[in-house]
């Protein structure tokens with residue numbers, strides 16, 4: 116079977132250009148969307164993402180405010196900065212890059228962000244709204260995955276979806292979104308028995324576990340659509356560092372109907388959805404209607 120490789124990079128580029136058009140017309144109305152990104156510490160992977168977010172935010176015509184704080188920044192100082200940004204009208208969205216250094220309580224930080232400025236959709240208010248079907252900000256990675264699924268499959272009603280991973284930032288919100296799309300959803304995790312058997316039932320398989328190439332060819336229902344969220348840096352046979360997902364891409368792609376690559380799949384969509392969320396929350400904060408092409412924000 117020839118699998119279809121879902122080109123996240125190109126879907127993300129199209130999305131960013133629609134966002135840029137919308138931003139342009141907002142600016143003509145005197146509204147200039149702004150995104151504040153806070154990075155605490157000097158984790159190299161986080162630095163790469165934050166740089167990439169800042170660059171793409173500016174390319175979409177939005178204001179980007181970056182705050183790089185030292186690894187030993189006290190929690191109180193971070194809370195003070197968030198409080199200042201909550202009150203700053205030029206800032207529509209606030210993102211605190213995770214993970215945070217160990218001395219900082221992640222939950223306290225997420226809870227301190229004003230829910231209407233929570234561009235990640237991690238605040239309990241937004242998580243609750245997503246579960247109850249209200250006007251939530253949807254976490255960027257699951258939203259990007261859903262867009263690629265819809266692009267590939269159209270209506271998802273009645274399909275069986277298996278989500279590997281139950282984190283608050285990927286697995287759980289992904290499952291909520293798929294339930295909303297009328298899928299029959301199973302969430303599997305490290306305590307799931309016979310995980311392969313669960314996966315073999317899946318028309319849609321989302322892998323978000325952080326284990327390099329865990330998902331094998333014999334776990335897959337022929338023709339299934341596979342979304343690989345995992346970002347794992349490993350050494351290849353020549354000891355060079357390379358990026359792989361949670362799916363054994365070469366072998367699984369022999370059996371799947373469609374699959375996202377790593378890199379070039381979910382990652383670029385995550386950043387494009389961050390810009391999309393910045394746009395959506397700016398529109399909401401200004402009591403403007405959300406254009407029809409922005410899915411799942413009705």
Ligand SMILES: NC(=O)C1=CN([C@@H]2O[C@H](COP(=O)(O)OP(=O)(O)OC[C@H]3O[C@@H](n4cnc5c(N)ncnc54)[C@H](OP(=O)(O)O)[C@@H]3O)[C@@H](O)[C@H]2O)C=CC1
Nearest residue numbers: 256280281282285304305323324325344345346381382385
């Ligand atoms: N492309 C992108 O934009 C993004 C990529 N990522 C990547 O996605 C991956 C997951 O991220 P995140 O959700 O934050 O990770 P977490 O570490 O928070 O969660 C991992 C989940 O996977 C489960 N798990 C771990 N090992 C296994 C196993 N062997 N079998 C079944 N389940 C297992 C864990 O189970 P349990 O709960 O039982 O411990 C947990 O629920 C990472 O590689 C991360 O880098 C993350 C965010 C964005």
Ligand SMILES: Nc1nc(=O)c2c([nH]1)NC[C@@H]1CN(c3ccc(C(=O)N[C@@H](CCC(=O)O)C(=O)O)cc3)C=[N+]21
Nearest residue numbers: 164210211212213214235255346378379380382383385
């Ligand atoms: N508050 C917060 N929000 C997040 O959304 C958030 C976060 N913290 N912490 C870390 C994770 C991870 N994440 C990624 C974003 C883009 C790529 C991405 O663009 N990846 C490229 C490759 C990049 C590379 O080469 O390393 C790709 O897959 O093609 C990956 C991962 C967002 N996260």
